[in-house]
Amino acid sequence: MTDTSASGSVLLTHEVGLHARPSVKLTKLAKAHAARIELAASEAGPWIDAKSIVKVMATKAPKGTVLHFRAAGPDAAAAVEALIGLVERDFDEAVPNAASV
């Protein structure tokens, strides 16, 4: 396997930001990948381990933050794509009667 690196960013649109349930989902998804994955609330860092819920919650990222991801490892590109997808889908939290009709 060859190690690759990937990065990307996404706008956090969840109403209360990166809170408990989204953080659980984000770290679980990160842990499902072999790559080392880091997250930052600003391009300049600080970069933190996206597999640690303690550290992800400690960013206290509010709604409107641009989350940056970077990954290194065999599945780096897939990891970044999956994490960005999760944030874009608002962490799959179904909101009844949301504006989707």
Added chain:
Amino acid sequence: MPPPSDLAGRPAAPGLAIGPVVRPAAPVAARRSSDDPMQETDDLLTAIEMAIADLTALAVIAGDEGAAILEFQVAMLEDEALREFAITSITAGSAADAAWRQAVDVQIAGYEEGEEYFQARIADLVDLRDRVLGHLAGTAGDAPPLPGAVLVAEDLTPSRFLATDWSAGGAIALAAGSPTSHVAMLARSRGVPMVVGLGPAILDRGTEAIVDGSAGTVCLDPPAAAKDEFRRRQAAAEAMDRVVEATIREPAVTRDGVPVAVLINLADPAELDRIDPAICDGVGLVRTEFLFHGGGLPDEERQVAAYTRIVAWAHGRPVTIRTLDAGGDKPIPGLTVEGESNPFLGTRGIRLSLARPGPFRIQLRALARAAVHGPLKIMVPMVTVPAEMDAARQMLDEAVAELAAAGIPARRPPLGMMVEVPAAALAVDRFGADFLSIGSNDLTQYVTAAARDTGAVADLADPGNPAVLRLIAEVAAAGARQGIEVSLCGDMAGDPAFVPALLQAGLRSLSVAPAAIARTKATVAAVDLGA
């Protein structure tokens, strides 16, 4: 008897309750350190594993919402970062309990500076901290409080809430706490009255309390007059509940006797567990995007099971299932087209389904198979030209023929269209649809050319715009001329400000969020159409 005292705090969960005051003891059991860092580390890791096992067992009986909260605590306990911090302190000479307390308290200190939402998570951290400390000291699992008691504490942990039997009533009165805490969310969904921010005065005295979760007040050691007042208000509240309880199952009828169908919108079948089908006239919209949230495309069997479950729940009432409405603001990795400059005007809804016919064909097969179990109807989103309906109809007919040829039980459901593109709304008679459902959110955004997710133009995206209402009236009239059913399933259907105008426009079927059913029926009952 001590003098009565009224305390004011912040409402966290509505409702009224009286009961004996119970103050859960804080876990402050002493523990003797082994003075051996290896032993202390082992003890800590064992206590953490036991805490995880407790929470996992509690999650089984906690219901979906409670389980999600406990899952957060389990994730924190499993995190290497928290353990490593404590083990570093142990290696430097700390006892296991002191090291663990310090490790969690550092996190708590970080949350204290954040916004209220993050401050509210402190109760979760205290919960998991004390659970591990309890296992270290060998005192975990103290007796749950009496049923019907008023729990009084500085703050309350989610696991204690979930371990408490609320079936006999009871309430929560906290000196600190927050309306956005996990306990407050649980209290609202279980109907347990709760007041927070009452200050330290509540911790010291009082053996009985009346809790008014709506007003945010607590009366300690209430005098007879206060108890009489409580009983009078409780009787009135129960009478009101009985009225809502009785009328929510009644069909909606305007004041002048015109019946109106009120259906529910469904985003996730898991919601059905908490809804009595008798409160609605069916399901007016099932969003099937939930099937795609797990990642990957769901296979036919999984879809058949999901649709059949909804049809079975509805017990003979109609269920309208919308085919996949991906794209726009709902991208699905690996399916939707990436990099479009304007996704709302791009490859979404039926446009995507026809561009990627594989997943669409599987969905049509699954819907036709589920339709043997009840009155299922298929609705196609984002239809713009009649050719799209023709293509969908042909694919559905082929799917049904294939199933019949293979000897698989299936039925050809009615095929209707979602009316949300102005080009369709203005010429709806040309599409040959079996029924129409107006998607007022998207229709409003396309008629006003104002994106619903752009705050600066949100005022323009007004469903009350006369042009939108006029278009809705035309669609209702066109449906009546063709003799086909027309309903509306956007947010405005559940908004009391718009319901009268929608009925005046000729609509007799509204599909709303489950929580808006009672309100919508009450609004309908107040309308007079002069019939």
